[in-house]
Amino acid sequence: MKKGEAHQIAARVHSAAIRLLRRLRKSDAAMGLSAPKSSALSVLVFGGPQTLKELAAAEQVRAPTMSRLVAELQADGLATKVADAHDRRAVRIAATSKGKALLEAGRERRLVALTKQIEALAAQEREALRRAADILVRLNAEG
Amino acid sequence: MKKGEAHQIAARVHSAAIRLLRRLRKSDAAMGLSAPKSSALSVLVFGGPQTLKELAAAEQVRAPTMSRLVAELQADGLATKVADAHDRRAVRIAATSKGKALLEAGRERRLVALTKQIEALAAQEREALRRAADILVRLNAEG
DNA sequence: GCGATATAATTAGCTTAGCTAACTAATTGT
């Protein structure tokens, strides 16, 4: 491997990810939910019920910030808070079915344009995207 | 192509991008610049000097918001505002060399861990990432 | 078993980042 090759690939992947999300974000206005709230809801939907602390860590935000976001999601009927049976200091936060539906609709809206573009690619290119996504997911899990 | 294949790939790419950026963001604390400011600075560094309006559009933010962010970047010595010679209503905003250096350092910090992970991949996997990044950049440019 | 310490969440109060509306100044068009 040439010196700097990995770095160059990292830079391109980084830049591509930034631009992709910037672009997809444009359709989020239709969801009627702010970015921090929909992001937190997404963690709840895909990561399952969790405590406030875990959710705050996942969102890289402090506990008081998440406490408020969750209170607002709850007020909108998108999430629930239930006292933990084993540790009564803690709360289990979960997405409601309404929350799941709203988030899923928003996600689909985001993916419409990208899906169309991917349909128009050559089979080889589609396969490259799929492989790369899988590799990245693995790297992200590593740490 | 099977029905839904493109959608599945879109979903995986989307998820991978979200998780990647979430992870890389952790090293940004060291930069001492808030996320909106470093993002705006990044657009200036990589996109070159531009007007307030253009910068606001790139960041998907309204003009008054960007006006304030730019004022703060300027106060920190990271950007300059120069009246446009041809249209004296407009300002050309540019990153200073200090701004470029700060942003580049932050970007390098972000890429350190990812670069190491990519170095550890098989050559074939590295190539898949590179191809995918190029394909995505192209799709992003399309719209 | 009980006091000290630690942990989970919330509340209070501040700063930063977003918005719209209103304003100033310059440009364009008729």
Add this chain to the structure above:
DNA sequence: ACAATTAGTTAGCTAAGCTAATTATATCGC
């Protein structure tokens, strides 16, 4: 030349971030 448009800023509001302090529960050492 003057009406309409456009670029940017200012004012003033809400949302989202933070730290410090508080409350309630768990855990630890004795």
